[in-house]
Structures are given as C-alpha cells and as structure tokens.
Amino acid sequence: MNTTGAAKWMSLLLALPAMAAAMLSTMAVMSTAAWADEPIPYAQGNALMVRYKCDSCHDAYSTLKAPSLNAIARKYATDPTAQGELETMVVNGSSGVWGTNSGMPPSDVPAADLHELVEWILSLR
Numbered sequence: 468m469n470t471t472g473a474a475k476w477m478s479l480l481l482a483l484p485a486m487a488a489a490m491l492s493t494m495a496v497m498s499t500a501a502w503a504d505e506p507i508p509y510a511q512g513n514a515l516m517v518r519y520k521c522d523s524c525h526d527a528y529s530t531l532k533a534p535s536l537n538a539i540a541r542k543y544a545t546d547p548t549a550q551g552e553l554e555t556m557v558v559n560g561s562s563g564v565w566g567t568n569s570g571m572p573p574s575d576v577p578a579a580d581l582h583e584l585v586e587w588i589l590s591l592r
C-alpha cells in the first residue's frame with residue numbers, strides 16, 4: 468500500500484463515527500414519528516379506563532349506565548375537533564348529549580393520560 472492509499476484509509480476511518488452518528492439520529496427521528504402515529508393498544512387504553520374508574524359506567528362495546536365507547540367513537544367519527552371536545556367533556560362532565568341518562572360527573576385525569584384515553588376511545592370504531 469502506498470502512502471496515498473494509507474491516507475485515504477485513515478480519512479475513511481475518521482469519517483465512520485460521524486456517519487454512524489448521522490444514521491443514529493435519522494433513526495431516532497424516524498422512530499419518534501412512528502411512535503406518534505402508532506395506535507394505542509387495546510390493553511393500554513383499557514388499563515387507563517380501569518385506573519380512572521371510567522369502566523364503572525362505560526364498556527367498550529355495550530351500553531351500561533353510559534354510552535359504549537364504540538358508540539361514542541362512531542358518533543364523533545366525522546368531527547375533526549372531537550379529540551379536544553371530548554377531553555374537555557371528560558374533565559368538566561357532560562349531560563344531555565345522549566338523552567336518557569344521569570350524566571357524567573367531572574374528573575381530574577392528568578392531561579397526558581386524558582389525551583391517550585380519548586385518542587384510544589376514538590379509535591374504537
């Protein structure tokens with residue numbers, strides 16, 4: 468190997484860590500984006516329903532004291548602002564929307580969990 472060849476090898480070797488770093492950060496961005504679009508698994512949404520006792524009135528597919536989550540998801544399916552509206556309704560409580568029931572009391576679900584809960588409910592169509 469002549470000196471020029473050796474110099475080329477050296478510069479390639481020195482460039483490797485930079486290339487690896489660039490690839491890693493691209494992968495990090497890609498996985499974050501994938502995570503944001505990922506549907507919330509049923510078990511995860513259901514665990515939140517249990518934690519915040521929503522399940523004492525709501526079932527995913529049958530009507531109990533309250534409309535089923537599936538019925539809610541279908542009712543708001545074409546409403547582009549449903550996510551925010553429903554988050555507000557869960558926090559403030561709601562009555563009169565679904566007719567014959569005693570209404571929903573206010574709740575204090577923390578914002579991050581509330582966002583996930585409502586996103587999950589809206590996915591149950």
Ligand code: HEC
Nearest residue numbers: 519521524533553556561562563564565566568570571574
């Ligand atoms: C005490 C019973 C009860 C509990 C507990 C309860 N809900 Fe409800 N929920 C209702 C009733 C009744 C309605 C229908 C209200 C209406 O007709 O306006 C409702 C409606 C809703 C709606 C649709 C909003 C609307 O009125 O169109 C969402 C979303 C919802 N509940 C989510 C939740 C979540 C999330 C929890 C847990 C944090 C929860 N609920 C806890 C009784 C309950």
